[in-house]
Amino acid sequence: SNFFEMADGPGNTWYYATTLSAISCPAGGANTPCKLTVVAKDVVGHVTNNTLVLYVDDINPAISGLRSNDTDNISRSTSSVKLNVTASDANIANVTVKSNYTATQYIMTDGPGNFWLYTTTFGTLGCQGGGDNTTCTLTARATDYAGNKNYTYYNLIIDDVNPNIGGLKSNDSDNISRSNIMLNFTVTATDAHIVNVTINSNYSATKRLLKRGAGNVWSLNITLANLGCPTGNDNSSCRITAWATDVVNHKNSTIYTIIVDDKLPVINSLTSNDTDAVSRSDQKLNFTVFATDAHMVNVTITSNYTSSKSLMTRRAGNIWSYAGTPASLSCPSGKEGAYCKITARATDIVGNTNISVYTLIVDDIKPNIAALTSNDTDHISRSNSLLNITVTASDVNLANVTLKSNYSSTQYFMSGSGTTKSYHNVLTSLGCPSGGDSTLCTLTAKATDYALNKNSTSYVITIDDKVPTISSLKSNDTDNVSRSNTMLNFTAIATDAHLVNVSIQSNYSSTKHLLTLGAANKWSLNITPANLGCHAGQDKSYCKITAWATDVVNNKKSTNYTFIVDDIKPSISMLRSNDTDNVSRTDNLLKFMVTATDS
Numbered sequence: 001s002n003f004f005e006m007a008d009g010p011g012n013t014w015y016y017a018t019t020l021s022a023i024s025c026p027a028g029g030a031n032t033p034c035k036l037t038v039v040a041k042d043v044v045g046h047v048t049n050n051t052l053v054l055y056v057d058d059i060n061p062a063i064s065g066l067r068s069n070d071t072d073n074i075s076r077s078t079s080s081v082k083l084n085v086t087a088s089d090a091n092i093a094n095v096t097v098k099s100n101y102t103a104t105q106y107i108m109t110d111g112p113g114n115f116w117l118y119t120t121t122f123g124t125l126g127c128q129g130g131g132d133n134t135t136c137t138l139t140a141r142a143t144d145y146a147g148n149k150n151y152t153y154y155n156l157i158i159d160d161v162n163p164n165i166g167g168l169k170s171n172d173s174d175n176i177s178r179s180n181i182m183l184n185f186t187v188t189a190t191d192a193h194i195v196n197v198t199i200n201s202n203y204s205a206t207k208r209l210l211k212r213g214a215g216n217v218w219s220l221n222i223t224l225a226n227l228g229c230p231t232g233n234d235n236s237s238c239r240i241t242a243w244a245t246d247v248v249n250h251k252n253s254t255i256y257t258i259i260v261d262d263k264l265p266v267i268n269s270l271t272s273n274d275t276d277a278v279s280r281s282d283q284k285l286n287f288t289v290f291a292t293d294a295h296m297v298n299v300t301i302t303s304n305y306t307s308s309k310s311l312m313t314r315r316a317g318n319i320w321s322y323a324g325t326p327a328s329l330s331c332p333s334g335k336e337g338a339y340c341k342i343t344a345r346a347t348d349i350v351g352n353t354n355i356s357v358y359t360l361i362v363d364d365i366k367p368n369i370a371a372l373t374s375n376d377t378d379h380i381s382r383s384n385s386l387l388n389i390t391v392t393a394s395d396v397n398l399a400n401v402t403l404k405s406n407y408s409s410t411q412y413f414m415s416g417s418g419t420t421k422s423y424h425n426v427l428t429s430l431g432c433p434s435g436g437d438s439t440l441c442t443l444t445a446k447a448t449d450y451a452l453n454k455n456s457t458s459y460v461i462t463i464d465d466k467v468p469t470i471s472s473l474k475s476n477d478t479d480n481v482s483r484s485n486t487m488l489n490f491t492a493i494a495t496d497a498h499l500v501n502v503s504i505q506s507n508y509s510s511t512k513h514l515l516t517l518g519a520a521n522k523w524s525l526n527i528t529p530a531n532l533g534c535h536a537g538q539d540k541s542y543c544k545i546t547a548w549a550t551d552v553v554n555n556k557k558s559t560n561y562t563f564i565v566d567d568i569k570p571s572i573s574m575l576r577s578n579d580t581d582n583v584s585r586t587d588n589l590l591k592f593m594v595t596a597t598d599s
Contacts, residue, residue: 003039020056030059031090061089061142066097066154074157074193074247077122077129085152087142088114100137102126108140116140122158132161133192163191163244168199168256176259176295178350179225179232185210186219187254189244202239204228210242218242224260234263235294265293265346270356272342278361278397278450281326281333287342289356292318295349304341306330312344320344326362336365337396367395367447372459380462380498381427382553383434389414389423391457393447406442407431414445421445427463437466438497468496468549473504473561475545480563484529484536490515491524492559494549507544509533515547523547529565539568539598570598 004023006016021027025034034056039049066085068075075081085108087095095116096105106125108116123129127136138154168187170177177183187210189197197218198207204227210218225231229238240256270289272279279285289312291299299320300309310329312320327333331340342358372391374381381387391414393401401421402411408431414421428434432441441463446456475488482488492515494502502523503512509532515523530536534543545561574595577584584590 006038020054025054025056027056028058029056032056055091057089057091057144057146057148059089060148060150061087061092061144063087063095063140063142063150063152066138066140066152068154068156070156070248072193072247073155074159075122076248076250077127077158077160079248080119080121083108083118083120083138083140083154084111085116085140085142086114087116087140087150089142089144089148091145093143093145095140095142097125097138097140099126100139101128105141116142122156127156127158129158129160132159134158157193159191159193159246159248159250161191162250162252163189163194163246165189165197165242165244165252165254168240168242168254170256170258172258172350174349175257176261176349177224178352179229179260179262180223181350182221182223184219184221185240185242185256186213186217187242187244188216189218189242189252190216191244191246191250193247195245195247197242197244199227199240199242201227201229202241203230207243224258229258229260231260232262234261236260259295261293261295261348261350261352263293264352264354265291265296265348267291267299267344267346267354267356270342270344270358272358272360274360276399276450277359278363278399279326280451280453281331281362281364283451284323284325287312287322287324287344287358288315289320289344290318291320291344291346291356293346293348293352297347297349299344299346301329301342301344303329303331303343305332309345326360331360331362333362334364336363338362361397361450363395363397363449363451363453365395366453366455367393367398367449369393369401369445369447369455369457372443372445372457374459374461376461378552379460380464380552382555383428383432383463383465384426385553386424386426389443389445389459390416391421391445391447392419393421393445394419395447395449395453397449397451399448399450401445401447403430403443403445405430405432406444407433411446427461432461432463434463434465437464439463462498464496464498464551464553464555466496467555467557468494468499468551470494470502470547470549470557470559473545473547473559475561475563477563481566482529482563484534484541484565484567487526487528489524489526490545490547490561491522492547492549493521494523494547494557495521496549496551496555498552500550500552502547502549504532504545504547506532506534507546508535512548529563534565536565537567539566541565566598568598570596572596 006014009015026032034054036052041047068081068083095108098105108118111117128134140152143149171184197210200207210220230236241253243253245251272285272287299312301322302309312322332338340360344356347353375388401414403423404411414423416422442460444458448454471493473492475490502515505512515525535541546558549557578591
């Protein structure tokens with residue numbers, strides 16, 4: 001009921017400056033009404049009044065729960081966020097928000113219930129951008145109409161920096177792999193608020209999560225096929241991208257390109273320069289094979305007798321070669337027909353392999369060869385005689401049998417089935433000399449197998465191209481006139497290195513009669529002219545005797561002897577003397593005469 005005098009102000013305005021508590025309004029309430037009455041009295045005692053009801057509010061607004069729709073409280077400075085806070089008061093005037101980097105207050109919007117809302121960016125509120133872990137404190141202030149204020153706070157992190165990521169690689173150091181090989185991909189990624197690291201290929205949108213390991217290394221075991229890289233090719237490029245993502249969805253990436261090789265190398269035509277594939281174990285051979293691959297590492301060669309492999313050398317045109325003996329590949333030695341399987345293996349950089357196989361026969365045993373001879377059983381022949389020369393030869397890998405003489409280097413092939421081989425020709429075809437009477441010609445038959453093992457045998461034949469010498473054919477009838485029944489002794493001188501016989505015959509008979517060798521190359525025969533076929537019963541029949549000297553190769557030479565066969569007695573008559581009366585003394589010289597005729 002206390003009245004306080006007001007002061008007259010300008011115009012008709014009266015004022016009184018005081019606090020509500022000084023004029024006895026109740027204190028400590030949130031919305032306590034206090035009725036003020038003003039009384040105006042003039043000098044004549046007229047009185048009038050007016051009332052004003054004021055509400056006394058001594059309680060600060062309630063405010064709490066300042067937060068954003070970024071639930072992890074980490075955001076980019078440029079990201080649009082929705083802030084909300086709960087604020088209540090009977091006489092609330094406004095709610096504002098500011099950051100610790102600026103004094104500017106931003107008025108929030110009254111929302112449903114006691115929510116106050118404000119949509120903005122943290123950068124707009126003055127939060128410091130550009131860092132990767134900058135703390136920004138937001139203050140929401142609730143003010144009522146009585147000027148009571150209350151505050152609530154919200155701390156958040158500003159992250160404007162992309163993650164760091166690099167060093168993406170796999171444990172395949174040459175960056176070439178098969179699509180089905182399990183690879184370990186690793187990448188180094190750092191960020192204050194990293195969420196995950198993923199990888200995917202340029203052939204698939206599917207991202208695979210990596211696992212964080214020690215330090216800042218992230219890893220994943222996966223095949224290229226599972227990353228969507230192409231399969232079945234020999235040189236497909238696959239680009240792998242690793243993505244690092246932080247909590248505010250900043251992303252950074254790094255790329256790693258790998259080659260996918262799923263194709264086996266191409267390899268074929270393994271062979272050697274031994275065209276018949278039969279070789280000695282110590283024979284130096286050149287093995288070659290065709291092999292190609294986009295990422296060839298090597299081509300090796302080995303045999304089925306060893307696990308050891310020898311490297312082949314690349315030549316022009318995708319040809320690979322190896323120079324070595326079968327023994328160097330551990331093929332067996334000392335055998336006659338041992339099969340050795342040679343394998344060339346092509347290997348590419350990802351371990352794809354392919355093979356080509358070549359079977360070689362190893363033969364270290366010489367052929368068997370013996371019994372070189374001819375159909376000339378006495379081993380003496382004319383140089384132009386047609387001979388059948390034969391030899392026995394055998395070998396499991398027999399290639400050929402050749403024949404040559406010691407007078408020529410030319411080898412002539414012998415032919416025939418089975419183990420018997422023959423050569424049908426004259427000796428001069430082999431180079432044996434002609435014209436001699438006792439020339440030795442050595443024939444050598446050589447058996448060669450496909451491994452070039454050789455064995456030989458020899459045969460010596462004597463060449464006799466000279467005819468015998470024969471002369472001095474005669475009989476013991478010195479006048480060369482004989483009766484047909486007179487036993488005559490025919491003789492001739494005949495010589496030859498290989499004389500077989502001397503025979504005689506007449507021109508009246510084809511029958512030849514052998515002479516007997518005596519001393520000093522004299523051959524003789526006792527025979528009558530009649531037995532030689534000479535004509536009998538005539539008084540003067542010429543009979544030509546031919547003596548033949550024949551050597552072992554049937555060289556012949558003849559000489560002739562002609563005599564007269566006389567089987568008729570002489571005719572004689574008219575014996576008389578010059579004493580016509582046929583009476584004479586004993587001492588008379590008489591001349592006797594007779595008539596006689598004979599051829």
